[in-house]
Amino acid sequence: MREGWSSTALKNVCTVDKAKHSGTTLPYVGLEHIESGTGKFIGSLAPATAKSTTFSFTAGHVLYGRLRPYLNKVLLPEFDGHCSSEIFPLRVESSLDRRFLYYWLTWEPVVKEIDSTSTGARMPRANINKLLEFEIPLPSFSEQKRIVAILDEAFAGIATAVANTEKNLANARELFESYLNSVFSQRGESWARKPLETLVHDTCTLSYGIVQPGPDVTDGLPVVRPTDLREKFIRRDTLKTIDPSLAKAYSRTTLHGGDLLLCVRGTTGVVSIAATELEGANVTRGIVPIRFNPDLLGQELGYYLLRSPVVQEQISAKTYGAALMQINIRDVRKLLIPVPSRKIHEELRGSLDDLSVEAGRLQSIYRQKLNALSELKQSLLQKAFSGELTADKEVSNAIHNKEEVA
Structure with a gap:
């Protein structure tokens, strides 16, 4: 800690x-209205009520989300309102700047220490009494204001850099799919439309999962749920693991690794690929594993075909329901898939491989930049609370260097 600074509980x-x-009637803030890690309010300022007990707060409070503290949900409201009982309104004394407290609460070492006080396995909650015992650095109020001003400016610059990088990452992802969509939309006589059920491997039953998730079990059987279908590849370390006996009777949806996973309940039409390490895993209700006959269609091209407008429009047309959108398995089996001739399939394989490598390289660069910007935020907070933060060109240069494209 810097000489001349004090600390206090x-x-x-x-x-x-x-x-x-x-x-x-005032605006309501739930945990879902606070963006994790950024403190951004993503709710509505419209007056709203809640069914359960809520706490009142003012624009002078700091709102701290105690449920799953590792999610780092902290908000500086600019309005009066009421919040979920999973959120604690913190009122600061005159010697503490509330933005200084906000930044301290979002500093990674503090987040980890708060998380270590949590109780509850499925729904861990921070122990607020233990949190109040934590020592916080307490420089003079004017010094707190100086530090906050530097952090505000720096974090605004980082937020802009993050937004630009995320946009570039999205563009890199779309590059490959845009090319594929152009290929699919211009298909000629050498492409045939065939029912999905005629294109799959003999071991693929085109059945949806019926495994019940159950509680988490250490070293248990990984199961893929519809909510897991967020990225192109689904990997083992992101999944819930259950008692293997819960899936013993459902071998027809056991994964072989490399399976395409189609969501048929909820967000119908979403497609991901199960990583090869998921051989032997299973899926819950709402997901249909798909393995194409390699003599008819490759998995990689099949993935993009399932995501193409020509297939997605069929899925949308057959989706029904209000509270829970879904598509019948018989309609899934009858989906007409555009299949290229073997010659075009081989031609596409080469061009797709080249474009895929380049798109992957760009995505890797942008992901690294996002990680670097996140690390920069934590580095600035470390300097702030050790008394080493200065308002020179170091901060702006660091942001600029992280934002430059490799």
Whole structure:
């Protein structure tokens, strides 16, 4: 800690204000309205009520999400309102700047220390009483203001760099798919439309999973749920693991690794690929594993064909339901898939491989930049709370260097 600074227990400069909301119509803040890691409010300012007990807060509070503290949900509201009981309104004393507290609460070492106080396996909650015992650096109020001003400017620059990088990452992802869509839309007589059920491997039953998730089990059987279908590849370390006996009777949806996973309940039409390490894993209700006959269609091209407009439009047309959107398995089996001739298939393989490598290279660069920007934020916070943060060109140069394209 910098010479001349002091520290104190958080409870000496901050209190938890759990005043129950009186029922006056004000904006409501739930955990889902606070963006993880950024403190961005993503809810509505429209007056709203809640079914359960809520806490009142003002524009002078700091809102701290105690449920799953590792998600780092902290908000500096600019309005009066009421919040979920999973959120604690913190009121700061006059010696503590609330933005200084916000930045301290989002500093990774503090996040980890708070998380270590959590109790509960499935729904871990921070122990607020232990949090209040934590020592917080307490420089003079004017020094807190100086630090906050530097961090505000730096984090605004980082946010811009992140937005630009995420846009570039999205463009890199779309590059490959844009090419594929142009190929699919211009297909000629050498392409045939065949029912999906005629293109799959003999071991593929085109059945949806019926395994019930069950509780997490250490070293258990990985299961893929519809909510897991967020990226192109689904890997083992991101999945829930259950008691293997829960899936013993459902061998027809056991994964071989490399299977295409089609969502047929909820967000119908979403497609991912099960990594080869998922051989022997299974899927829950709402997912249909697909393995194409390699003599008729390759898995990689099959993945993009399933995502193409010509197939997605068929899925959309057959999807029904209001509260839960879904498509019948018989309609899935009858989906007409555009299949190129063997000659075109081989021609596409070469060009797709080249474009895929380049798109992958660009995506890797942008992901590395996002990681570097995240690390830069934590580095600035470390300097801030050790008294080493200065307002020279170091910060702006660091942001610029992280934003440059390799």
